[in-house]
Amino acid sequence: LGQVANVEVDAMFITGLLAVVGYSINNTVVVFDRIRENMSKGISPDFAVTVNSSIIETLGRSLNTSLTTLCVILALFLFGGATIHHFILVLLIGLLAGTYSSLFIAGPLLVVWEKKEWGQLFSWLPFVKKPA
Numbered sequence: 001l002g003q004v005a006n007v008e009v010d011a012m013f014i015t016g017l018l019a020v021v022g023y024s025i026n027n028t029v030v031v032f033d034r035i036r037e038n039m040s041k042g043i044s045p046d047f048a049v050t051v052n053s054s055i056i057e058t059l060g061r062s063l064n065t066s067l068t069t070l071c072v073i074l075a076l077f078l079f080g081g082a083t084i085h086h087f088i089l090v091l092l093i094g095l096l097a098g099t100y101s102s103l104f105i106a107g108p109l110l111v112v113w114e115k116k117e118w119g120q121l122f123s124w125l126p127f128v129k130k131p132a
Contacts, residue, residue: 012087020094023069027062027102034058035110047114051107059103066099 034054043050073095077088112118 008086010086012084013090016087016090016094019091020098023095024098024102027065027098028106030061031055031058031102031106032110035107048111051111055103055107062099062103066095069095 031054034057035051038050038054038057039047043053070092073088073091076084077092080088
């Protein structure tokens with residue numbers, strides 16, 4: 001198919017990308033499901049507090065799952081053949097990025113979406129007007 005950063009884009013590379021996307025979506029769904037459960041329990045009237053407590057509740061589960069998957073990925077890298085090293089590299093980068101995004105990006109984005117404060121999200125940009 002081609003090369004990106006001196007890594008051949010082949011069927012194994014695409015398979016790794018699809019596995020990472022599925023893993024990341026699953027992790028994000030777990031966090032959002034916990035937010036939904038805590039909203040129905042009425043943990044806090046403030047949505048941001050509910051999201052924060054939900055992320056904290058799922059943090060252990062997400063990190064344990066990621067570390068277990070990381071152990072398997074490292075075992076495959078060490079004991080597998082050279083033909084799957086690019087596949088393992090994609091899985092490793094995707095695992096780290098997916099875990100980070102589902103824990104530390106998805107929740108705050110949901111809070112910004114709920115409060116409709118998109119300007120606050122992009123306030124670090126020089127051309128976005130600061131709220132008075």
